Structures are given as C-alpha cells and as structure tokens.
Amino acid sequence: xxxxxxxxxxxxxxxxxxxxxxxxxxxxxxxxxxxxxxxxxxxxxxxxxxxxxxxxxxxxxxxxxxxxxxxxxxxxxxxxxxxxxxxxxxxxxxxxxxxxxxxxxxxxxxxxxxxxxxxxxxxxxxxxxxxxxxxxxxxxxxxxxxxxxxxxxxxxxxxxxxxxxxxxxxxxxxxxxxxxxxxxxxxxxxxxxxxxxxxxxxxxxxxxxxxxxxxxxxxxxxxxxxxxxxxxxxxxxxxxxxxxxxxxxxxxxxxxxxxxxxxxxxxxxxxxxxxxxxxx
Amino acid sequence: xxxxxxxxxxxxxxxxxxxxxxxxxxxxxxxxxxxxxxxxxxxxxxxxxxxxxxxxxxxxxxxxxxxxxxxxxxxxxxxxxxxxxxxxxxxxxxxxxxxxxxxxxxxxxxxxxxxxxxxxxxxxxxxxxxxxxxxxxxxxxxxxxxxxxxxxxxxxxxxxxxxxxxxxxxxxxxxxxxxxxxxxxxxxxxxxxxxxxxxxxxxxxxxxxxxxxxxxxxxxxxxxxxxxxxxxxxxxxxxxxxxxxxxxxxxxxxxxxxxxxxxxxxxxxxxxxxxxxxxx
DNA sequence: TATAATAATGACTTATTAGTCAGTTGTCAA
DNA sequence: TTGACAACTGACTAATAAGTCATTATTATA
Numbered sequence: 001x002x003x004x005x006x007x008x009x010x011x012x013x014x015x016x017x018x019x020x021x022x023x024x025x026x027x028x029x030x031x032x033x034x035x036x037x038x039x040x041x042x043x044x045x046x047x048x049x050x051x052x053x054x055x056x057x058x059x060x061x062x063x064x065x066x067x068x069x070x071x072x073x074x075x076x077x078x079x080x081x082x083x084x085x086x087x088x089x090x091x092x093x094x095x096x097x098x099x100x101x102x103x104x105x106x107x108x109x110x111x112x113x114x115x116x117x118x119x120x121x122x123x124x125x126x127x128x129x130x131x132x133x134x135x136x137x138x139x140x141x142x143x144x145x146x147x148x149x150x151x152x153x154x155x156x157x158x159x160x161x162x163x164x165x166x167x168x169x170x171x172x173x174x175x176x177x178x179x180x181x182x183x184x185x186x187x188x189x190x191x192x193x194x195x196x197x198x199x200x201x202x203x204x205x206x207x208x209x210x211x212x213x214x215x216x217x218x219x220x221x222x223x224x225x226x227x228x229x230x231x232x233x234x235x236x237x238x239x240x241x242x243x244x245x246x247x248x249x250x251x252x253x254x255x256x257x258x259x260x261x262x263x264x265x266x267x268x269x270x271x272x273x274x275x276x277x278x279x280x
Numbered sequence: 281x282x283x284x285x286x287x288x289x290x291x292x293x294x295x296x297x298x299x300x301x302x303x304x305x306x307x308x309x310x311x312x313x314x315x316x317x318x319x320x321x322x323x324x325x326x327x328x329x330x331x332x333x334x335x336x337x338x339x340x341x342x343x344x345x346x347x348x349x350x351x352x353x354x355x356x357x358x359x360x361x362x363x364x365x366x367x368x369x370x371x372x373x374x375x376x377x378x379x380x381x382x383x384x385x386x387x388x389x390x391x392x393x394x395x396x397x398x399x400x401x402x403x404x405x406x407x408x409x410x411x412x413x414x415x416x417x418x419x420x421x422x423x424x425x426x427x428x429x430x431x432x433x434x435x436x437x438x439x440x441x442x443x444x445x446x447x448x449x450x451x452x453x454x455x456x457x458x459x460x461x462x463x464x465x466x467x468x469x470x471x472x473x474x475x476x477x478x479x480x481x482x483x484x485x486x487x488x489x490x491x492x493x494x495x496x497x498x499x500x501x502x503x504x505x506x507x508x509x510x511x512x513x514x515x516x517x518x519x520x521x522x523x524x525x526x527x528x529x530x531x532x533x534x535x536x537x538x539x540x541x542x543x544x545x546x547x548x549x550x551x552x553x554x555x556x557x558x559x560x
Numbered sequence: 561t562a563t564a565a566t567a568a569t570g571a572c573t574t575a576t577t578a579g580t581c582a583g584t585t586g587t588c589a590a
Numbered sequence: 591t592t593g594a595c596a597a598c599t600g601a602c603t604a605a606t607a608a609g610t611c612a613t614t615a616t617t618a619t620a
Contacts, residue, residue: 003597021301024577035599040579145456148440152432160428160473164481169472176425176472180464187463192449192456193440201444283567304607315569320609 004042006032008053016095019102020050051115057096058119061089062126069130078134079181082127083154083174090158091170098162101155121202127151135185144193146185153177213240213273232256236270250274284322286312288333296375299382300330331395337376338399339544341369342406349410358414359461362407363434363454370438371450378442381435391496398545401482407431415465424473426465433457493520493553500543509543512536516550530554 010031014023025046029039043049068085072078090097104116127147131139139146157177161168217240221233232253239245245253257267290311294303305326309319323329348365352358370377384396407427411419419426437457441448497517504510512533519525525533538547 021299025579026577036579037581037599038597041597046578148436149433149460152436153429155435156428156432157472160481166477166480172470173472176468176470179468179470180429183463183467184460188456188459190452190456190459192437192453197440197446200446201440305609306607316609317570317611318568321567326608 003034003038004052007034007039007042007049008056011049012053012095012099015050015053016098019099020046047109047111050109050112053096053099054112054115054119057093057100058115061086061093062119062122064089065123066126069126075134078130079178080174082130083177084170086154087158087161087168087170087173091161091168094162097158101159101162124151131185139185141191142185142188144195144198145188145191146181148193149184150181153180210240210273213270217270228256229259240270240273283314283318284332287314287319287322287329288336291329292333292375292379295330295333296378299379300326327389327391330389330392333376333379334392334395334399335545337373337380338395341366341373342399342402344369345403346406349406355414358410359458360454362410363457364450366434367438367441367448367450367453370442371448374442377438381439381442394549395545398548404431411465419465422465422468422471424475424478425468425471426461428473429464430461433460490520490553493549496546496549500546504540504543506540508536509540513543513546520550520553 007028011023011028014027014031017023025036025039028049029036032039043052065082065085068081069078072081090100103112104120124147127150128143131143131146131150135143157173160166161173214237217233217237221230221237235245236250236253236257239250239253254267254271257270287308291303291308294307294311297303305316305319308329309316312319323332345362345365348361349358352361370380383392384400404427407430408423411423411426411430415423437453440446441453494517497513497520501510501513501517504513515525516530516533516537519530519533534547534551537543537550
C-alpha cells in the first residue's frame with residue numbers, strides 16, 4: 001500500500017502543475033524514483049490512477065463537509081462551518097484542489113466525467129439539505145438558485161485563494177460569504193432555476209432509465225390537450241416499450257411533440273434516449 | 281482569409297467536444313477537407329491557431345459587452361443589459377464558450393495563460409467600472425467582492441446553460457441576476473477582497489519575463505503592416521532592451537500601438553511591465 | 561498556348577506516449 | 591546454501607502526434 005500512496009502523492013504534484021494530459025507516466029515514475037514497470041504493478045493504467053486520486057480526495061472532502069454541516073446544532077453557525085470547512089479542505093489539499101478546478105468541467109474521459117458529476121451532485125445535495133433546514137419554506141421557489149449562487153461563490157473564491165499567492169483569512173472569508181448567502185436567501189424573489197430545469201439537468205446528464213422516461217411521458221400525456229400531441233406522445237410511448245417504428249417516423253413524432261412548449265424537454269430526452277440505444 | 285476562417289470554425293467545433301490537447305491537427309484538416317500542408321500555410325502551429333481563436337472571440341465578447349454597458353443611459357437597465365449580453369454572447373458562440381470554460385483555468389501553455397488572464401482582467405475592469413458608476417461611494421469597501429460575486433454568477437450559470445441542454449429564458453436569467461446583484465451591492469458589509477489583495481493578485485499573476493515579451497513583440501513586428509505601427513513597436517523593443525525613453529514618450533508609443541487591434545494586448549503587457557519595473 | 565507563380569498535397573521524419581514482458585534483484589524459509 | 595517467490599527493472603512495441611518538404615495541381619499572366 002505504501003507504494004500506491006507514494007505514486008498518488010507524487011502524481012498529484014505533477015497533475016496540479018501540468019494537468020492530466022500533459023503529465024506522462026514516465027514523469028510520474030521518475031518523480032517517484034521507481035521504474036515504469038513498478039507503476040503498472042500498482043495501477044492497471046494511468047486512468048485508474050486518476051480515478052483513484054479523485055475518489056480518495058473527493059470522498060474525504062465531501063464527508064468532512066457533510067459531517068460539519070449535519071453536526072452543527074446552532075443554525076446560525078452552520079453556514080459558517082460549511083464555508084470554512086470547504087475552503088480549509090481545499091487549502092489543505094491545495095494541489096488536489098487545483099487539479100479539480102482545472103479538470104472539472106472537461107469530461108473528455110467518460111468515466112472521469114461521471115465521477116466528477118457524481119461528487120458534484122453529492123455536494124449539491126448537501127447544500128440543498130442545509131439550506132432547506134436553515135430557511136425552510138421561505139426559499140421553496142428560490143432554493144435551486146441559492147444552491148447555484150453558493151456553488152458560484154465557492155468556485156470563484158477557491159480560484160482566488162488557490163491560484164494567487166495571497167494571504168488568506170479563512171475566518172473572514174467564511175463570514176463574508178455567510179452574510180451574502182443570508183442576504184440572498186432571505187430576500188431574492190425572482191427564481192431562474194426552477195424545479196423543472198433542475199430535474200431536466202439531472203436527467204440529461206445521466207443515462208436516463210426507461211422507467212424515468214415513461215414516468216415523464218405519462219405526466220405529459222396527462223397534461224396534453226391537442227389530439228395531435230396526445231397521439232404522438234402515445235405512439236412514442238409504445239415505441240419506447242417495444243421499438244417498432246422506423247427512425248423517420250420517430251423523428252416526425254418528436255417534431256410534433258416539440259411544437260408544444262410543455263413537452264419540449266420530453267422530446268429532447270426521448271431523442272437522446274433513442275440515439276443512444278440505436279448506437280449500441 | 282477564407283481558408284483561415286474555415287479552419288478556425290471547424291477547429292472550434294472539435295475543440296469544444298474534445299479540448300485542445302485531444303484534438304489533432306490531422307483531425308482538424310480532415311474535418312475541413314484540406315491537407316495537413318494546407319493547414320500550415322494558414323497557421324505556423326497548432327498553438328497559433330488556438331491563440332487566434334481565443335483572440336477573435338474574446339475581443340468580440342468583450343467589446344460587445346463594453347459597448348452595451350457604456351451605452352446604456354438609464355442606470356436601472358445597465359446591469360440587465362450586462363448580464364443579457366454576456367449570456368447571449370456565450371449562447372451564440374456556444375462552442376467557443378464551452379472551450380473557454382474547459383480550458384480557462386488551466387494555463388499549461390504559458391502564452392495561452394497570459395492571454396486568458398488578459399481578457400479576464402478586461403472583463404473585471406468592465407464590471408468594476410460599471411459597479412462604480414451604478415453604486416458609487418456606497419460600495420467603496422465591497423466593490424472587489426462584488427466583482428467576484430458577479431464573476432461567480434456568470435461562471436456557474438454559464439456552465440448550467442452551456443453543458444445542460446435546458447431551454448433557457450435569458451430575460452428571466454438576467455432579471456434574476458440583476459436582483460441578486462442589487463441586493464448584494466446595497467447591503468453587504470463584510471468585505472473579503474480588499475484593495476490590497478486585489479493589487480497583490482494583480483502583481484503575482486503577471487510574471488511576464490522579458491524574453492516572453494520580446495518573443496511576442498517580434499511576432500507583432502512580423503505581422504505589422506503600417507509604418508507607424510512598425511516603428512512604434514521597434515522603438516518599444518529597443519526601450520525594452522535598454523531603457524532610454526522618457527515615460528511620456530513610452531506612453532505615446534503605447535497609444536500608437538494600441539490602435540492596431542492585433543497589438544492591443546502587447547500594449548497592455550508592456551504597460552504593465554514598465555509600470556512594474558519602475559515601481560520597484 | 562506557354563510560362564511563371566502560387567496553392568495544395570500527403571508521405572515522411574522525429575518525438576513522445578501508454579503499456580508490455582523477458583529478465584534481474586532481493587528476500588526469506590528450509 | 592539453495593530454491594522459490596515476489597518485487598522490480600527498463601528496453602521494447604505499437605500508436606499517435608506535430609511539423610516538413612519534394613512533388614503536383616491550379617491559376618494568372620504574357
């Protein structure tokens with residue numbers, strides 16, 4: 001195990017400077033003082049190393065944050081603890097945090113992308129739960145926007161403290177963000193991220209299951225008014241359960257459905273789904 | 281020129297999907313239907329292509345935004361126009377915007393990093409000026425934090441609309457962010473980004489070596505066409521190697537150079553460099 | 561039509577990469 | 591001391607990359 005840990009630590013240093021792509025296994029082994037062969041005794045591939053690093057640190061960060069948030073009794077300290085823990089954690093593992101900032105959005109590696117999205121979602125869940133606990137019903141309509149704002153604060157201030165060698169007073173930073181968050185939570189009235197967008201985002205990013213799709217389809221069918229809309233949806237549902245229509249027919253039905261504003265996103269999901277399954 | 285534009289457009293499509301590193305010149309030329317040799321008739325290297333793309337779009341985005349902000353008379357519309365223009369712009373050039381999100385923070389390529397930071401600073405300047413105009417003295421202590429929050433909003437909501445195929449109501453998004461911004465501007469009291477941190481960040485980030493500056497200068501000299509441009513650049517180069525001109529003369533030369541769009545950022549870098557060395 | 565100039569080609573070179581594997585070294589029990 | 595086993599090595603392969611250049615095609619001009 002010692003060797004595995006050594007490789008991970010040294011690799012993180014290089015990744016933080018150069019990124020995944022531009023760091024070669026050769027470089028990593030030289031930096032460790034071991035041979036190339038030895039590397040492949042510990043990890044099956046470079047990708048496996050990357051995934052292992054992401055897993056180790058993200059689960060640590062997430063569970064630290066979750067622990068602090070769920071175990072702070074006094075509500076007025078919760079937000080502070082949240083921000084403080086996040087920034088403390090990224091300061092402590094600054095090399096890893098730098099990697100995270102650099103590679104996060106670029107999910108060229110399929111599995112890596114899924115992993116990043118998974119942890120991103122965990123964090124989102126923590127934030128959402130925390131906000132619901134702290135502000136309850138008052139933020140029902142704006143809660144998803146609040147989650148986004150908080151994520152925006154974290155990302156932009158992390159960049160500031162990670163990539164600029166400025167002396168940082170974490171206590172002040174946390175206080176400052178708590179004030180901003182409280183202000184927004186108690187006073188914003190115009191939501192942008194609706195429940196619908198939130199769900200849609202969630203679905204499009206993942207491999208949507210057929211059950212989810214059916215549920216959504218049924219909901220649309222219930223709301224449908226025009227006969228054309230109803231019939232198209234119904235045919236699509238049948239095709240979903242038991243593929244029987246030609247691509248051109250499906251395409252036409254999707255176009256029909258797309259004309260009704262409340263069904264635009266179902267059309268999108270279905271198109272995605274059909275393309276995906278026909279590719280395989 | 282037609283060929284150059286074709287290559288840039290096709291390359292953007294590939295870069296947006298795969299990123300710079302994972303897109304080969306071969307792929308680009310195949311996607312254009314031209315040969316590898318033809319590519320190198322238009323661009324000296326893959327890096328030059330990347331820099332050209334960044335320049336084209338960033339200067340467009342920045343000047344669009346600046347125009348909207350400085351030409352909106354009614355103060356209460358300014359913020360709205362600002363947000364709307366930014367998001368409209370990134371929606372219009374969504375492939376480029378995706379590249380930007382992916383590659384922004386990772387400045388592995390030295391010159392690319394400098395370029396990104398240059399445009400980032402221009403945007404920061406626009407935001408700061410706008411906020412000072414709108415809120416004046418009231419935000420003296422918090423203005424840099426406000427700039428950061430706005431940048432955070434832009435970055436996180438851009439990600440949402442670029443990487444998730446959700447139907448977007450830009451009008452609503454802009455309104456929603458205007459409300460948030462106004463709230464923060466009028467009510468936050470705890471600043472974190474002090475003038476000091478702001479200045480410090482500015483200085484530590486721009487370690488441009490004299491060699492890099494010379495290389496960039498030489499490149500501009502090669503591309504320069506107008507005699508005034510050529511002569512000004514040449515004089516600045518001499519002054520860089522062996523300071524001999526008075527500040528006023530240098531300032532004048534920089535102004536000359538600034539008039540030529542392809543040299544704007546060299547002027548910026550030189551101004552920074554001279555100020556830096558005279559400060560110390 | 562003939563000639564010069566320009567544009568475009570793609571096989572080639574050189575460099576680098578991830579990953580392999582036949583062989584070497586070290587360790588420890590019998 | 592010996593033999594068996596695991597840990598380790600690094601030259602090697604195969605793939606892919608950026609960039610070059612002798613050759614060919616196209617266009618403009620006289």
